[in-house]
Amino acid sequence: MTLVLVKRAVVASDNDVVALTFADPGGAALPAWQPGCHLDLHLPSGRRRQYSLCGDPQDRSGYRIAVRKIPTGGGGSLEMHALAEGDTVTVRGPRNGFPFIPHSRVLYLAGGIGITPILPMVRAAQRLGTDWHFVYCGRSIDTIPFLDEIWQWDPARVTIRLDDEHGIPTAADLLRHAPRGGAVYVCGPPPMIETVRHGFAETGTKNLYFERFSAAPVVDGTAFEIELARTGEVVPVAADETVLQALVKVRPDTAYSCKQGFCGTCKVGVLAGTPEHRDNRLTDDERQSSMLACVSRSATPRLVLDV
Incomplete structure (x- = not known):
């Protein structure tokens, strides 16, 4: 389907992350979606990129995504940052490869732009009355997007952990609030995912769900x-x-x-x-x-x- 960009907003102090909201050109309600869903965007260059929806699933007037600019990447983020309000894109989805499954107690972990699928999950957890805690890791305070929204949540349930203040987090740092018998959701860079996976067994938590924003490294590969x-x-x-x-x-x-x-x-x-x-x-x-x-x-x- 074809959508039009109706809102472009910078959402991190370092200016490297933009939130883009797309809507139906005729104003029609968009297909329903659940936390964890993403869109496949077809860019003018022919590239296809996937972006997690980070808005409110109850608001079907628009789809919001967020994109961090990576100058040394494959070029997709630069194309996305160049979009202006009124531009149109072709999308496929929403589709869900990181489904939200309700649990009574949950720890949510995000690293950097990995916040995007976690945002709607926390909103859903709040509505369900879930006992939740959120740990957000980033290089420095200026690199963390959506801080204004996050601080509107219960501050007692939110931990912001910065590498420039505390160093790279260990499994113990990340999983300190893991609920016994509950669940952990994590989205972030591969080293963060692996740290959580290696430390998870000792937490007594029953379920681990994760999504990478880059592929896992090839193990024991041959050409x-x-x-x-x-x-x-x-x-x-x-x-x-x-x-x-x-x-x-x-x-x-x-x-x-x-x-x-x-x-x-x-x-x-x-x-x-x-x-x-x-x-x-x-x-x-x-x-x-x-x-x-x-x-x-x-x-x-x-x-x-x-x-």
């Missing part, structure tokens, strides 16, 4: 090639690279979303070769003829993909 059957093009895949990363270099419009092997967006047909499946989504039947490019690899020197 191989992929052949794109529709063009005959052969693309190398390095030992520390995913099939998806290699594909995007030559096909910028390749569809993907979670980059963790659970949403299925990057599913691609395999015509020859033997995939090494590393996902938890595909059925045994599906694995006979397809793979998820974001995590799975090859057990043979070459895979021929239906691309």
Whole structure:
């Protein structure tokens, strides 16, 4: 669907994060969504990027996302920051790869721009009467977006932890408020996710839910090639690279979303070769003829993909 940008606001003191609110050009109510949902945005350059919705699910007049500018990234954030009110974008979704599941006691953890899916989760927890605590980590106070909104919550339930004051947080720092028998939700950079995962077992908390904003590193990878059957093009895949990363270099419009092997967006047909499946989504039947490019690899020197 096509949406129009109706509001652009800087939401961090360092000016590197903008909140963008999109609406239906005719003013119609947008499809309903739940905390944890994201949009796939098709950018003018042909790139596709995924952004978590960070507004209020009860407000269907607009979809709000937030984008941190990364000058050394793939260019998508710069395109998003260049959008002006009145510009239109094509989107797909909302879709949910990080679902909000109600629990009576919850610890929410966010690192940097990882606040975006957590914001609507905390709002939902408040409405449900959940016993919650929120820990927000960032490099410094000026890099943290949405502070004004966060301080409108119960201050006794909010912990702001800054690297420039306290150093990199340990598992004990992050999980100090983890509720026994409850749940932990975390979204942030990979080192933060891994720190929480390694320390989680000692908390007595029953459920851990997490979303990365970048792909997990490839473990025990070996180099191989992929052949794109529709063009005959052969693309190398390095030992520390995913099939998806290699594909995007030559096909910028390749569809993907979670980059963790659970949403299925990057599913691609395999015509020859033997995939090494590393996902938890595909059925045994599906694995006979397809793979998820974001995590799975090859057990043979070459895979021929239906691309």
